[in-house]
Amino acid sequence: MNAFPDDPLQGDPSAAGAPARESVEQPSRSQEGLVPRPPELASVAQVDPSVPSVSYTPVPVDLPPDPAWNALDVVRLIVLTIASLFLGVFAVLFFTHFVLYRHSSLSDLSRLPLVMVAGQALAYLLVLGYMYILVTRERHRPDFAAAIHWNWPSLPALYVLVGFLLSVALQLLASRLPIPKNLPIDTLFKTPAEAWVLTIFGVTLAPLMEELFFRGFLYPVLERGIGLSAAVFLTAIGFTLLHCAQLSFSWGPVLVIFLVGMVLTMVRARTNSVATGLLIHMSYNGTISALMFFATDGFRHLEKLNQ
Numbered sequence: 001m002n003a004f005p006d007d008p009l010q011g012d013p014s015a016a017g018a019p020a021r022e023s024v025e026q027p028s029r030s031q032e033g034l035v036p037r038p039p040e041l042a043s044v045a046q047v048d049p050s051v052p053s054v055s056y057t058p059v060p061v062d063l064p065p066d067p068a069w070n071a072l073d074v075v076r077l078i079v080l081t082i083a084s085l086f087l088g089v090f091a092v093l094f095f096t097h098f099v100l101y102r103h104s105s106l107s108d109l110s111r112l113p114l115v116m117v118a119g120q121a122l123a124y125l126l127v128l129g130y131m132y133i134l135v136t137r138e139r140h141r142p143d144f145a146a147a148i149h150w151n152w153p154s155l156p157a158l159y160v161l162v163g164f165l166l167s168v169a170l171q172l173l174a175s176r177l178p179i180p181k182n183l184p185i186d187t188l189f190k191t192p193a194e195a196w197v198l199t200i201f202g203v204t205l206a207p208l209m210e211e212l213f214f215r216g217f218l219y220p221v222l223e224r225g226i227g228l229s230a231a232v233f234l235t236a237i238g239f240t241l242l243h244c245a246q247l248s249f250s251w252g253p254v255l256v257i258f259l260v261g262m263v264l265t266m267v268r269a270r271t272n273s274v275a276t277g278l279l280i281h282m283s284y285n286g287t288i289s290a291l292m293f294f295a296t297d298g299f300r301h302l303e304k305l306n307q
Contacts, residue, residue, distance in 0.1 A: 089119030163283025236261030
């Protein structure tokens with residue numbers, strides 16, 4: 001009997017508290033790096049350093065691009081939006097002329113704000129449908145909300161409050177800027193019915209589509225291509241250009257809209273959420289509409305808008 005064995009595992013296995021060496025099957029060379037180390041092999045390796053250590057080799061995973069669409073898709077959205085606006089307005093115009101007001105000329109009907117709003121709403125619905133098809137079918141992202149980073153916030157009331165404060169602050173700024181008394185957008189508010197329709201449209205479908213396009217589709221493409229700061233600035237510029245015609249290109253109100261676009265895009269970048277920008281946008285427009293409502297005695301005295 002050897003009182004001092006060279007290998008302690010060759011003694012009494014039950015006394016050593018470990019399995020005998022013969023009972024351990026060492027991995028072959030072809031298995032190294034492919035399978036994890038079994039628990040019993042790990043205990044033996046702590047005793048005998050000659051047992052090779054097995055490590056994991058990370059397997060690269062090809063993640064889908066974010067966003068799934070590209071700059072060409074954004075250009076297609078712009079072209080489709082312009083075409084849809086023309087088609088939508090003409091469709092509503094011809095329907096109104098041949099069904100509702102047959103004795104009115106097309107030129108007279110084209111000046112009606114309700115016809116323009118209805119045509120724009122129809123166009124926006126068409127574009128919204130294509131946005132969904134583009135993401136889910138063409139770019140194979142079945143979860144539309146996740147693809148555009150909708151990300152509904154846990155405290156929506158906070159962003160509603162931000163929109164209210166932003167509106168009040170910019171209205172105070174606008175009171176110190178040269179704002180023309182007669183803006184093209186003011187001419188749309190001719191009757192109480194038109195004021196109500198424009199108000200509802202301005203706090204629902206209009207901000208939804210603007211946020212989806214500018215902060216949902218345009219901003220992430222720009223951010224991926226030219227960086228965060230430039231993407232925020234150019235997105236705000238695009239948002240401003242959309243509203244310039246309604247503001248007679250006057251630098252005072254245009255500056256206010258540009259600041260709104262900057263805030264909305266910075267919030268999108270900070271929160272990674274399109275929904276937060278939508279809440280701020282709806283609250284901003286809703287605050288202005290509420291001020292107009294009270295200033296005109298419930299839209300009954302719209303002439304006060306020019307005072």
